[in-house]
Amino acid sequence: MNIVVCIKQVPDTTKVKINPETNTLIREGVESIINPFDHYAIEEAVRLKEAHGGTVKVMTMGPPQAETALREAVSLGADEAYLVSDRAFAGSDTWSTAYTLAAAIRNLGDTDLILCGKQAIDGDTAQVGPSLADQLDIPFVAFVRKVRTITDTELVVERVFEEGYEVVQSPLPALITVVKEINEPRLPSLKGKMKAKKCEIVMVSRSELEVEDPYLGLDGSPTRVVKIFSPDLKRAGEKLEGEPQDIAEKLVRNLRDQKLI
Amino acid sequence: MDYFLTEEQQAIQEIARQIAEEKVVPVREELDEKEQFPAEIMEICGQSDLFGLAIPEEYGGFGGGVLETSLAVEELSKACLGVSVSFAATGLGCYPILLFGSDEQKQKYLPVLASGEQLAAFGLTEADAGSDAGGIRTTATKDGDSYILNGTKQWITNGGEAGIYTIIAITDRRKGPRGASSFIVEKGTPGFSFGKKEKKMGIRASATRELVFEDCRIPAENRLGREGMGFMVAMRTLDISRPGIAAQGVGVAQGALDVAVNYARERKQFGQTIISFQAVQHMLADMAIKTEAARAVTYSVARYIDSGAKDFSKMSAISKVLGADVAMQVTTDAVQVLGGYGYMREYPVEKMMRDAKILQIYEGTNQIQRNVIGAGLIKEYAQKK
Ligand SMILES: Cc1cc2nc3c(=O)[nH]c(=O)nc-3n(C[C@H](O)[C@H](O)[C@H](O)COP(=O)(O)OP(=O)(O)OC[C@H]3O[C@@H](n4cnc5c(N)ncnc54)[C@H](O)[C@@H]3O)c2cc1C
Numbered sequence: 001m002n003i004v005v006c007i008k009q010v011p012d013t014t015k016v017k018i019n020p021e022t023n024t025l026i027r028e029g030v031e032s033i034i035n036p037f038d039h040y041a042i043e044e045a046v047r048l049k050e051a052h053g054g055t056v057k058v059m060t061m062g063p064p065q066a067e068t069a070l071r072e073a074v075s076l077g078a079d080e081a082y083l084v085s086d087r088a089f090a091g092s093d094t095w096s097t098a099y100t101l102a103a104a105i106r107n108l109g110d111t112d113l114i115l116c117g118k119q120a121i122d123g124d125t126a127q128v129g130p131s132l133a134d135q136l137d138i139p140f141v142a143f144v145r146k147v148r149t150i151t152d153t154e155l156v157v158e159r160v161f162e163e164g165y166e167v168v169q170s171p172l173p174a175l176i177t178v179v180k181e182i183n184e185p186r187l188p189s190l191k192g193k194m195k196a197k198k199c200e201i202v203m204v205s206r207s208e209l210e211v212e213d214p215y216l217g218l219d220g221s222p223t224r225v226v227k228i229f230s231p232d233l234k235r236a237g238e239k240l241e242g243e244p245q246d247i248a249e250k251l252v253r254n255l256r257d258q259k260l261i
Numbered sequence: 262m263d264y265f266l267t268e269e270q271q272a273i274q275e276i277a278r279q280i281a282e283e284k285v286v287p288v289r290e291e292l293d294e295k296e297q298f299p300a301e302i303m304e305i306c307g308q309s310d311l312f313g314l315a316i317p318e319e320y321g322g323f324g325g326g327v328l329e330t331s332l333a334v335e336e337l338s339k340a341c342l343g344v345s346v347s348f349a350a351t352g353l354g355c356y357p358i359l360l361f362g363s364d365e366q367k368q369k370y371l372p373v374l375a376s377g378e379q380l381a382a383f384g385l386t387e388a389d390a391g392s393d394a395g396g397i398r399t400t401a402t403k404d405g406d407s408y409i410l411n412g413t414k415q416w417i418t419n420g421g422e423a424g425i426y427t428i429i430a431i432t433d434r435r436k437g438p439r440g441a442s443s444f445i446v447e448k449g450t451p452g453f454s455f456g457k458k459e460k461k462m463g464i465r466a467s468a469t470r471e472l473v474f475e476d477c478r479i480p481a482e483n484r485l486g487r488e489g490m491g492f493m494v495a496m497r498t499l500d501i502s503r504p505g506i507a508a509q510g511v512g513v514a515q516g517a518l519d520v521a522v523n524y525a526r527e528r529k530q531f532g533q534t535i536i537s538f539q540a541v542q543h544m545l546a547d548m549a550i551k552t553e554a555a556r557a558v559t560y561s562v563a564r565y566i567d568s569g570a571k572d573f574s575k576m577s578a579i580s581k582v583l584g585a586d587v588a589m590q591v592t593t594d595a596v597q598v599l600g601g602y603g604y605m606r607e608y609p610v611e612k613m614m615r616d617a618k619i620l621q622i623y624e625g626t627n628q629i630q631r632n633v634i635g636a637g638l639i640k641e642y643a644q645k646k
Contacts (some may be wrong), residue, residue, distance in 0.1 A: 185311055187280060187305060188309065189308060189310045191310050194269060197268060
């Protein structure tokens with residue numbers, strides 16, 4: 001089974017501060033990490049490989065420094081690493097990122113399954129995974145909490161939503177994005193770490209991809225970021241407590257008093 | 262401080278540090294409180310290849326030595342000595358096989374130990390034979406193709422948890438110091454059972470139990486080395502594993518120093534942080550001096566042993582005494598720096614102090630180590646003139 005995991009290197013947002021004057025992230029000195037949700041995708045891919053055989057290729061689009069994220073993924077069990085990096089890709093939005101990644105994945109040959117984390121903790125859009133499936137014209141299931149079964153031609157997964165989960169069956173090749181309930185990622189092993197130090201990172205640049213310039217990078221991105229700001233803090237609000245019946249009565253009274261109903 | 266570690270050695274440190282920070286620190290208080298064996302953490306150490314550090318590659322290990330093991334032990338010890346001794350005791354149980362095992366014995370046992378599939382333990386001590394190991398009474402009587410073991414080992418780390426035990430027993434009492442032999446005994450062998458788990462002052466996550474042998478029959482091929490080599494096996498094993506105890510001392514001391522410095526930077530009294538008081542700074546400075554000195558000696562002795570040195574009993578004892586004494590002093594001072602808060606279980610230093618005490622006792626008390634160092638000096642200076 002040929003599995004591809006798409007990962008992103010992100011600033012460790014638990015340690016990021018916001019510059020109160022410009023409202024932008026202060027990235028200096030903040031450690032870069034693998035997007036936490038992508039760890040679950042890597043782990044699931046490695047588990048599927050261990051159970052069914054095959055290879056796990058890990059891919060990221062990003063600046064040259066993103067190599068460290070790929071090496072970490074190899075230390076966690078991935079077999080091959082691809083860094084899609086070129087000035088032409090800088091500033092890509094989710095659509096353009098998916099467009100470029102799709103071209104890079106096509107170059108890998110047959111792929112049975114693509115895994116992504118459910119979203120990246122910096123942009124929080126949750127779009128690249130589904131958008132990538134769309135570009136590749138394959139089915140996707142987002143928010144997967146469990147892979148029930150997988151064969152050469154089909155997989156059955158559990159997709160979570162607020163009130164429960166759905167069991168979804170999909171032909172392969174397919175793309176899934178995973179949530180953190182899916183597994184508990186392992187820590188790197190010594191053998192993995194040593195392999196990661198030595199492994200070749202395959203560089204993928206503009207010239208190797210069948211892509212068209214108008215769709216690349218900042219200029220090729222349909223999204224325009226007009227302004228970034230911290231939302232004003234909302235007032236604390238009022239919390240109603242007590243028995244359900246009393247709460248309901250209080251709520252209705254309040255709403256009536258404010259002439260809202 | 263740069264100790265010029267290789268890439269591999271740095272990777273070992275990173276892995277052990279990550280396990281310590283992410284998997285040990287969050288549960289250490291609970292493990293201590295409930296006296297619970299860290300089975301899950303041992304599994305993680307296995308998956309991360311840490312159990313194979315000193316085992317040759319041909320037996321599924323990493324092919325490192327005492328330094329590699331010490332680095333891993335130090336990192337785990339920063340977080341919890343109870344966890345680190347559970348890890349290190351497998352190394353102790355493993356060394357007799359590594360040092361004296363036949364190729365068949367190595368083939369059979371080292372790969373499962375390297376992977377962490379099985380833990381090991383080392384059984385020498387008995388109720389009436391502690392420092393005076395020559396006083397052991399457990400016997401191994403030859404009977405055809407077997408030996409029959411009878412007797413009770415006391416306070417064996419990993420007892421009951423380990424799958425593989427290396428045991429020292431008397432094969433011929435008349436031969437005195439040459440009358441003991443060492444054996445591999447597997448858990449589950451009929452006639453081999455465990456006593457109750459001991460209730461301890463510290464390292465409470467670790468399991469310490471009696472090993473009880475009642476007409477326990479083991480195949481003769483489980484003997485390590487020749488008959489009569491038992492005490493040699495034991496002494497060689499302990500000599501090579503003692504820098505690991507030193508590494509435990511360095512680790513727990515560093516862990517305590519880290520807590521103490523961070524606390525002193527935050528805690529305010531008399532309108533200023535307590536680290537601004539010179540008395541506190543000097544205490545922290547002394548803690549740092551001792552810890553770094555112990556680390557330097559531990560790494561040097563480990564490297565010396567790994568270089569293939571033959572005569573290292575004295576240096577090994579020096580590292581053990583220093584590491585253990587430093588750990589006791591530094592953890593005690595860390596409690597002092599934290600004051601009343603340090604005495605509370607809410608903060609980790611009281612546990613570190615309780616834990617550190619064992620380092621001066623097991624694997625040969627610090628008094629016995631000083632005897633070894635003294636004997637070494639007498640021998641060396643006698644040869645000099
Ligand atoms: C938690 C724990 C785990 C252990 N794990 C293991 C294990 O895995 N395997 C194993 O085989 N053993 C193990 N031991 C046993 C340990 O190695 C012994 O406790 C140790 O060797 C000391 O023996 P003892 O306790 O009988 O003390 P004793 O020998 O009775 O000593 C008591 C005191 O007298 C001093 N003393 C004794 N003789 C001399 C001397 N000649 N000169 C100066 N001072 C002397 C000692 O230093 C000590 O202060 C463990 C012990 C503990 C507490």
